[in-house]
Amino acid sequence: xxxxxxxxxxxxxxxxxxxxxxxxxxxxxxxxxxxxxxxxxxxxxxxxxxxxxxxxxxxxxxxxxxxxxxxxxxxxxxxxxxxxxxxxxxxxxxxxxxxxxxxxxxxxxxxxxxxxxxxxxxxxxxxxxxxxxxxxxxxxxxxxxxxxxxxxxxxxxxxxxxxxxxxxxxxxxxxxxxxxxxxxxxxxxxxxxxxxxxxxxxxxxxxxxxxxxxx
Numbered sequence: 001x002x003x004x005x006x007x008x009x010x011x012x013x014x015x016x017x018x019x020x021x022x023x024x025x026x027x028x029x030x031x032x033x034x035x036x037x038x039x040x041x042x043x044x045x046x047x048x049x050x051x052x053x054x055x056x057x058x059x060x061x062x063x064x065x066x067x068x069x070x071x072x073x074x075x076x077x078x079x080x081x082x083x084x085x086x087x088x089x090x091x092x093x094x095x096x097x098x099x100x101x102x103x104x105x106x107x108x109x110x111x112x113x114x115x116x117x118x119x120x121x122x123x124x125x126x127x128x129x130x131x132x133x134x135x136x137x138x139x140x141x142x143x144x145x146x147x148x149x150x151x152x153x154x155x156x157x158x159x160x161x162x163x164x165x166x167x168x169x170x171x172x173x174x175x176x177x178x179x180x181x182x183x184x185x186x187x188x189x190x191x192x193x194x195x196x197x198x199x200x201x202x203x204x205x206x207x208x209x210x211x212x213x214x215x
Contacts, residue, residue, distance in 0.1 A: 054110025057093050061085045063158045064118035072160035073114045081108040082115035094119075115165070118156040126151045126196065132177030137187055144191020150174040151199055173197035
């Protein structure tokens with residue numbers, strides 16, 4: 001009995017406690033508030049590319065000056081949308097040409113244009129066709145020679161690369177010596193007088209009020 005008492009005393013001394021150990025359970029920590037995570041990921045904003053509007057009127061006109069139109073359509077297919085550029089009056093798509101209405105209305109958008117027709121509309125580009133002999137001006141009796149002229153214009157067909165595909169010279173009509181239809185005749189000038197036929201885009205027939213009398 002004495003040995004058992006000594007062993008119990010030794011054990012109590014080793015564990016640093018003279019009394020029996022009492023079990024004390026640990027308290028669970030109170031959970032703190034946790035922010036709920038979103039169930040779906042936020043939408044990713046993707047930039048929508050802006051569609052190419054195609055070449056502008058100024059860029060199309062520049063093809064007539066040898067500058068390639070990089071945003072124009074390639075020359076291909078059976079149908080070749082085109083515009084006619086009036087080089088003489090500021091390089092623009094002239095609405096007087098009926099074919100340009102397709103570009104103006106959007107039936108042929110800029111992105112579809114393959115060809116540019118360069119039309120240097122110059123009324124002073126002309127050539128003499130015939131001599132109508134000597135005439136007498138009725139207002140003052142001055143005599144002079146009368147010549148018949150016709151307008152001409154060199155037209156080029158240019159691809160988007162500014163390469164000339166075709167070129168041709170167009171001619172207006174040449175009035176007859178006794179014709180009453182012409183586009184220009186100025187008898188107020190000193191002779192010789194020049195009588196011009198129709199212009200290349202439209203005809204402006206006139207009825208002269210004081211045409212000279214043939215000799």
